[in-house]
Amino acid sequence: MVRGRSDRIFDLFIYVVLVLVAISAILPLLYVLSISLTPYSEVLKNGGFILFPKSITFDAYKELFADSVIPKAFWVTVFVTVVGSFINMVLTILMAYPLSRRKLRGRTFFLMIVVFTMLFSGGLIPTYLVVRDTGLMNTVWSMIVPSAIWTFNLLIMKSFFESLPEELHDSARIDGAGETTALIKLVLPLSIPSIMTVSLFYMVGHWNDFFSAVLYITNKELYPLQVIVRNLLLESSNLSQQTDVTLPTVTLQMAAVISASLPIILVYPFVQKHFTKGMLIGAIKG
Incomplete structure (x- = not known):
């Protein structure tokens, strides 16, 4: 079966939606994990929003x-x-x-x-x-x-x-x-x-x-x-x-x-x- 241009556009749309949904699900969990592993000084330096901490601590x-x-x-x-x-x-x-x-x-x-x-x-x-x-x-x-x-x-x-x-x-x-x-x-x-x-x-x-x-x-x-x-x-x-x-x-x-x-x-x-x-x-x- 030959797939037309409209089919490829639809597939691209589905992939974009799936990626956005995945990001919306992963980002909150990543944020919570990052804050729990980040030293207090780095949390203050970044205004309380961190996704990828530069240093990790398990003190919490x-x-x-x-x-x-x-x-x-x-x-x-x-x-x-x-x-x-x-x-x-x-x-x-x-x-x-x-x-x-x-x-x-x-x-x-x-x-x-x-x-x-x-x-x-x-x-x-x-x-x-x-x-x-x-x-x-x-x-x-x-x-x-x-x-x-x-x-x-x-x-x-x-x-x-x-x-x-x-x-x-x-x-x-x-x-x-x-x-x-x-x-x-x-x-x-x-x-x-x-x-x-x-x-x-x-x-x-x-x-x-x-x-x-x-x-x-x-x-x-x-x-x-x-x-x-x-x-x-x-x-x-x-x-x-x-x-x-x-x-x-x-x-x-x-x-x-x-x-x-x-x-x-x-x-x-x-x-x-x-x-x-x-x-x-x-x-x-x-």
């Missing part, structure tokens, strides 16, 4: 992690992310698989209930009262249990399970496999892209969540990393007040932002292939 990170608040908050966030995502995936798979079976009695009714939760929720106050009365206040489980299943992720998993050929289930039944065996030995190995996609959604959601902690946690020892970073950005924490003589608050703030963002940024390249495939397949059939 040393001061940030010298206090026990940040490491504790980091491990709380890691626990909530890992354990919470595991519980999310187990419950999501156990609910999505039966709903994907067209022969399930009452399937339409249960799907209507699931979709209903996307449109209407119990409300903030009733949810708070349930968490309080079940004894989850001031525990890490208050950041996991109330969001055990996300409806959107459940529908993605259900759509992926439905996209698998029915002949696979028929052959499994002929070989004497029940639904549990078919799920574990047949469906899950074929669902790795969707599982990785939904797992990434859950992990990012748990890692970035601070509202649940603000709502349910009053013990500062259980604050996740995002709450500490939020306090540092909005209120100037005790750590920044104690070190403001040698390190500017903004440097500590930027170091905290990088520390909170870096783990998810490092994880994403390893699941990008599965993430893209899972999103495409989940959108084909629903």
Whole structure:
């Protein structure tokens, strides 16, 4: 097929747009990283705007992690992310698989209930009262249990399970496999892209969540990393007040932002292939 001049112009336009979008996404992260690694004197010399520092220092990170608040908050966030995502995936798979079976009695009714939760929720106050009365206040489980299943992720998993050929289930039944065996030995190995996609959604959601902690946690020892970073950005924490003589608050703030963002940024390249495939397949059939 011969490509005309208009096609090449359109391709050039697309590339320009993609480059601009990439720059708009990279520049803020580069700015935050540069400020966190730049000595205070150079920050003042450049009016507070630096993209490529001439000299690098890790003093902000040393001061940030010298206090026990940040490491504790980091491990709380890691626990909530890992354990919470595991519980999310187990419950999501156990609910999505039966709903994907067209022969399930009452399937339409249960799907209507699931979709209903996307449109209407119990409300903030009733949810708070349930968490309080079940004894989850001031525990890490208050950041996991109330969001055990996300409806959107459940529908993605259900759509992926439905996209698998029915002949696979028929052959499994002929070989004497029940639904549990078919799920574990047949469906899950074929669902790795969707599982990785939904797992990434859950992990990012748990890692970035601070509202649940603000709502349910009053013990500062259980604050996740995002709450500490939020306090540092909005209120100037005790750590920044104690070190403001040698390190500017903004440097500590930027170091905290990088520390909170870096783990998810490092994880994403390893699941990008599965993430893209899972999103495409989940959108084909629903």
